[in-house]
Amino acid sequence: MLGIVAIPGVVFLLGVLLLPDSPRWLVLRGRKDEAFTVLHQLRGHEGEARSEIADIEEQLAQIEGGYGLFKANANFRRSVFLGVLLQTMQQFTGIIVVMYYAPRIFEVAGFGDNAAMWGTAIVGLVNVLSTFIAIGFVDKWGRRPMLIAGFIIMTIGMFTVGTLLYFGTGDSELARYGAVTMLLAFIVGFAFSAGPLVWILCSEVQPIKGRDFGIACSTFTNWLTNMIVGLTFLTLLNTIGNAQTFWMYAAFNAFFIYLTLKFVPETRGVSLEQIERNLMAGKPLNRIGL
Template sequence: MIYIVAAVAGIAGFLFGFDEGVIAGALHLLREEFGITPFDEGLMTAAVPLGALGGALIAGRAAETYGRRAPLIAAAVLFTGGALFAALATAVWMLTVARLVLGVAVGIAAMVAPLYISESAPASRRGMLVSIYQLAITLGILGAYVVDFAFADSWRLMFVVGVLPGIALLIGMWRMKDTPRWLALKGRTAEARIAIAHIRDLPPGHANVDDEFADIMRTAAADSRPSSWSDLLNPVIRPALVVSMGLFFFQQLSGINAVIYYAPRVFSEAGFASSSAQILATVGIGIVNVGMTVVGMMLIDRIGRRKLLFIGFAGTALSLGMIALGAAIESSFLDYLTIIGLVLYIAAFAASLGPLPWVMMSEIFPLSVRGLGMSVASLANWGFNFLVVFSFPMLVSTLGLGGVFFIYAIVCAAGLVFTWRFVPETSGVPLEEIEAHLKSGRPIRQLGRVTGQVVLA
């Protein structure tokens, strides 16, 4: 049952990826129809992360008050309505507003869906299951690129396809239960026990259900005081906030969404002349993105979060540096260097930097402030996302492709230092034990896992 829970919540990730990626193939049609300026293009494209800022802010308090399920139902309604409005738009401002609405839905879903999966998953498979959300994002991006290629002459058809997964999310979440941890926190103990039995496919009186229920109830009893935003600055919780916000800073400023939103533009700058060749190359990047996300899912609970982050930051820094160097020296093989570099970059990102911030955000906050903490981390994610996407067209026109990718490469190299200094190992550690470690006052980086015991790493 837990895989069904993760798959249904993962539809939100698919919609996230689809609404991010679909604009890539539509931009050249929109330029022809509306004659948009680089500023208009940047604002319209960045409307999704801008709306997601508001969605993330709403989602934190909503997840604490109404549970994890209700905000996902609301997001499904917004996804469906936003896609319809985008397909029917007759002016750039209307399309920008539609994408703003889609952004609000993305912001809610991107915070609540990983939380929903994390609070439902067993510790031994939590990393892999939460990574289903990131896999769904990559499938959504690939789906958007395929739709762009299939409906290359109609941007309206590109956008309206997003209605279908929106309806699927609405139906799926309507049939789901809330998480046992939120139910326990709200004193709905009978429902919490039933929810545990339901997602573990066990009878309510099973010993494993009793043990998990007892652990959750102990933590819920200790966290019964109403939470507030100021709690996030408590010295006990602040390290978790630094880690979660820092990982999103480095994830976004690695330039991933500049590549996702503007992939055809990147290939155009690298020498791919026709729009069909640019979109086809973009589809290839989307396939690599999906495949390497699966690799990351297989590794995340085996080699651990920290090692995978080191691999990801090193790989993205080297691949971006290769593209930047080729562009700077105006290599005659820039098109080949760009293809190879982007494949390596997407591979390293998808296996590591893509899923890990979402996974760790859903793990490291105490139960009482988990929704609020993830909301603030999501705000950081969308703020940096907006900055990258909005600035990319203007930066490329000023610094060139090489200069922009060099900046992204430096950020990835700095991510190695951040991981070494601040990021803990949470692989296989129950959420209740992560919380106990935080409350002990020991540095969060010392959290580790050896032979089934939480120890000082």
């Protein structure tokens, strides 16, 4: 059980060997020609690659000082706030309760122990496969549209599961499998949106001088909210009820659609340097990618 984890570890290792070095890391070490080669491969246009190298050199000339910048600069505080908000949204979608307590959820829906364990495996498989949607379309559809679509699907999924649990699945095969179908729809919605895209956005919206500090704050928030959701789920089931707990998470996801529209920028095709310039110029958060 523990040893089999080495298999994906080996796959990750082989994948890392194929990754190019970061252009910023190369420029920082004076290897501009190699940095240009990497950027040219990524961007596909020589002029764009040279312009980005110039921007990188300009930014690397600045001294990093995340906490000092956080205290002194209100615009940087906005980007840290956005990273914290994104990670909070990701965890309060309810994904952790589905992944941690899948056997209990299948039990509540009326399935036996064996079916619950198989259901847990299916949840993990759907989660992995659906992530490929994000890989294939994030740079075609954009971050915001995919986030909004994901939150809509997750809202519908959680609300429907709660409604089916409220009226009871009983001996109805249709109701039980309907609950499972909507639960898996929720997983699909998360896996192509909030799951991967929140991490992308958290790295894109932080300025270079404070990127380490900003990402540290957002990552801390991720695990703090993960703990809160994990610790409270069973208590919620036992106090407010099964259906009401899923309705609560449906309401969270619906609210996150509004927060995405109000605060989250579209960063597709925009360089990190341009995002930083827009942020520091005081543009609204949802427009720093324009």
